[in-house]
Amino acid sequence: MLSMAQESQLNVVFDKYSGQEGYTSVYITSYMFELFSKLDDESDQDLENMTKGLKAIKILTAGDKLDSKARDAFYQEISKVVSQPIYKDFMIVKDGKQEIVFKVRDNGSKITEFVMTVNDPLEPVLLYILGDIDIKQIAKMSKSMDVKGFDKLQKVEEKQ
Amino acid sequence: MEPLDYNKLLDNYYEGLTSVADENKLRSYLKQYDGDNPELLEAKMLFGALDAEKSETLDLDFERFFEPKQPTKIRKMLIYMGSIAAAAVIVLSVNFMLRVTEKPVIYAYINGEPISDKEVAIEYSKQAMKNLSVQFNKGTENLSCMSTLNKPAILLKSIKQ
Numbered sequence A: 001m002l003s004m005a006q007e008s009q010l011n012v013v014f015d016k017y018s019g020q021e022g023y024t025s026v027y028i029t030s031y032m033f034e035l036f037s038k039l040d041d042e043s044d045q046d047l048e049n050m051t052k053g054l055k056a057i058k059i060l061t062a063g064d065k066l067d068s069k070a071r072d073a074f075y076q077e078i079s080k081v082v083s084q085p086i087y088k089d090f091m092i093v094k095d096g097k098q099e100i101v102f103k104v105r106d107n108g109s110k111i112t113e114f115v116m117t118v119n120d121p122l123e124p125v126l127l128y129i130l131g132d133i134d135i136k137q138i139a140k141m142s143k144s145m146d147v148k149g150f151d152k153l154q155k156v157e158e159k160q
Numbered sequence B: 001m002e003p004l005d006y007n008k009l010l011d012n013y014y015e016g017l018t019s020v021a022d023e024n025k026l027r028s029y030l031k032q033y034d035g036d037n038p039e040l041l042e043a044k045m046l047f048g049a050l051d052a053e054k055s056e057t058l059d060l061d062f063e064r065f066f067e068p069k070q071p072t073k074i075r076k077m078l079i080y081m082g083s084i085a086a087a088a089v090i091v092l093s094v095n096f097m098l099r100v101t102e103k104p105v106i107y108a109y110i111n112g113e114p115i116s117d118k119e120v121a122i123e124y125s126k127q128a129m130k131n132l133s134v135q136f137n138k139g140t141e142n143l144s145c146m147s148t149l150n151k152p153a154i155l156l157k158s159i160k161q
Helices: A002-017 A030-037 A042-051 A068-082 A135-144 A151-159 B006-015 B020-031 B038-055 B073-101 B118-140 B151-160
Strands: A023-028 A054-062 A088-095 A098-106 A111-119 A125-133 B108-110 B113-115
Touching: A002 A023, A002 A054, A002 A068, A002 A125, A023 B118, A030 A042, A030 A054, A030 B118, A054 A068, A054 B118, A068 A111, A111 B118, A125 B118, B006 B020, B006 B038, B020 B038, B108 B118, B113 B118
Parallel strands: none
Antiparallel strands: A023 A054, A023 B108, A054 A125, A088 A098, A098 A111, A111 A125, B108 B113
16 A cells, blocks of 8 residues: 555656646656567567566656756655655765666565656756566666666676 | 019119119110110110120230339349448448547657657657666766675665565
8 A cells, every 4th residue: 555655656746747847757658668569670679578567667857947946846856755665775876966866666576666866956857667677677778778887787686 | 564664773773773683674675775765865875885895805914013023134233232332331431430439549648748659659768768778877887896796786686585
């Protein structure tokens, strides 16, 4: 019940700002992932594998048309939601003034939510993935997008 | 035996009170009557006309009107083509109705607006994943010593469990 309430809170934040002036929202539905599963091209097999089991990807950003106060308030609201105990820290990256936080939520055996928040003074970002998520999928997703160094993360998992 | 009063018999005939036998008697009498009684002469003409009509024949074949018409080749063709046209109209109408009522598949929502265009949705999907990967890159650029670090591995293990 708590999980259901928590998930709805993140969606509530998304729905609150989606379509509002100054905010950009992207919501990729499960139909998109079903489309990927119908691709015949072998080179897209990775894409199909990584999107299999996903239900949605949602992105919300506060643009520079908003004043800094609004952007700060937006990030604070997101942080409040993902600071709940059900979200576990996955990775925190600090890059100058920017802080990127990765969090996961699981149901004991599987990761059901993967969240990324970017505390950028100019453009704070919320990105979260819902569905049946495998860490390998995330690793492969990044690999296919030419991620440097993340293949090491895969090797570490394989050793476990 | 008193002679038959043909005037009275004629009156009865007009009244419809005569039998067939009486009628025949009257007919026979009037056929050879050559008197000057105007009523009898008029009746003679009437009976003569009726007898003439009786002998007339009609050569019209009524049976022909009740015979069913044999379908001609053209008629058969028209019926066949009409059936096909009717079936085609029904199929096209049903198909059109289904298409009109069919809801478009929504692949994405951009700022709350539904996107049914596959190409556009695919582009946004790729951008979203690239966005994620760019941020991942920032966190994992210098992971060459990853294999010697325990904390991330432990974290992964706990997640896996």
